[in-house]
Amino acid sequence: MTSLPTPSPTLTLERERTCVDCGRVFHGLIGLCGDCGTARVEREQEVQRLAQQKVRKKRWLQMCPQLYQETDWANTALRPDLVKLARTWQPGEEKHSLLLMGDTGLGKTRVAFGLLQRFHEAGRSVYALHAGDAWDHGDHVQGLSSAVRLQYSEEMPLIEASRDCLRRARTCSLLLVDDLGKERASGNTGLLSEAVSEALFNLIEHRLTHRLPMIVTTNANGPALETRLGTDRGPALLRRLSEVCMVVE
Ligand SMILES: Nc1ncnc2c1ncn2[C@@H]1O[C@H](COP(=O)(O)OP(=O)(O)O)[C@@H](O)[C@H]1O
Numbered sequence: 080m081t082s083l084p085t086p087s088p089t090l091t092l093e094r095e096r097t098c099v100d101c102g103r104v105f106h107g108l109i110g111l112c113g114d115c116g117t118a119r120v121e122r123e124q125e126v127q128r129l130a131q132q133k134v135r136k137k138r139w140l141q142m143c144p145q146l147y148q149e150t151d152w153a154n155t156a157l158r159p160d161l162v163k164l165a166r167t168w169q170p171g172e173e174k175h176s177l178l179l180m181g182d183t184g185l186g187k188t189r190v191a192f193g194l195l196q197r198f199h200e201a202g203r204s205v206y207a208l209h210a211g212d213a214w215d216h217g218d219h220v221q222g223l224s225s226a227v228r229l230q231y232s233e234e235m236p237l238i239e240a241s242r243d244c245l246r247r248a249r250t251c252s253l254l255l256v257d258d259l260g261k262e263r264a265s266g267n268t269g270l271l272s273e274a275v276s277e278a279l280f281n282l283i284e285h286r287l288t289h290r291l292p293m294i295v296t297t298n299a300n301g302p303a304l305e306t307r308l309g310t311d312r313g314p315a316l317l318r319r320l321s322e323v324c325m326v327v328e
């Protein structure tokens with residue numbers, strides 16, 4: 080019977096070293112002692128955290144129009160129940176979305192952005208979409224009506240911005256649809272163009288199907304919205320929204 084080969088001596092890199100950070104002599108594999116190794120990892124994590132925070136802040140400032148960045152929550156023009164809503168609302172189990180209805184100047188959009196900011200700062204992916212095109216500027220597209228139109232533009236930056244807008248509206252974890260009923264209408268009928276109506280319906284239907292929360296604001300009342308969204312899709316859309324929305328008037 081042949082004998083088993085004798086194992087070769089284990090090659091070890093462990094030896095006495097001087098820590099390159101604190102100068103302490105220690106026994107180890109690399110030139111950093113345990114404490115200094117941990118301190119370096121923590122410093123790197125902190126640098127990463129601050130960089131991510133900076134990116135998130137930049138993203139927020141791009142998404143939230145300046146007017147709404149300047150909301151003073153102590154302003155007495157804002158209804159106290161709406162201010163409380165901005166601080167406390169969470170998507171419910173059944174009523175996972177929020178519908179803010181009422182006259183212009185009530186503070187609906189301010190409250191919606193206040194809410195969105197709270198979720199954004201907690202690390203959720205949020206997106207704010209205007210039903211028309213009120214927040215677009217230059218190559219920046221943040222409106223449903225403009226995104227539907229501009230995805231067929233001849234300018235590549237506009238095509239990309241429109242697709243990005245529609246994609247984020249579909250996939251984010253919390254979406255604001257501001258000013259429902261202010262979509263671009265076609266000709267003089269006052270009804271939405273077929274393309275905008277279809278895009279709006281598909282977007283909301285997709286989010287409802289996947290139970291993705293929304294905050295919807297509108298100046299219009301139910302019947303006016305139904306008419307505007309068209310007899311085909313209007314009633315169905317509002318019925319579906321009312322099933323999942325906590326309504327605040
Ligand atoms: N800097 C501010 N901070 C808080 N509220 C403000 C500020 N400036 C104006 N407002 C109030 O915000 C309200 C308009 O808010 P907004 O969200 O645009 O209303 P809505 O979307 O319902 O039309 C007005 O009542 C106005 O008095």
Ligand SMILES: [Mg+2]
Pocket residue numbers: 187188189257258296
């Ligand atoms: Mg508004």
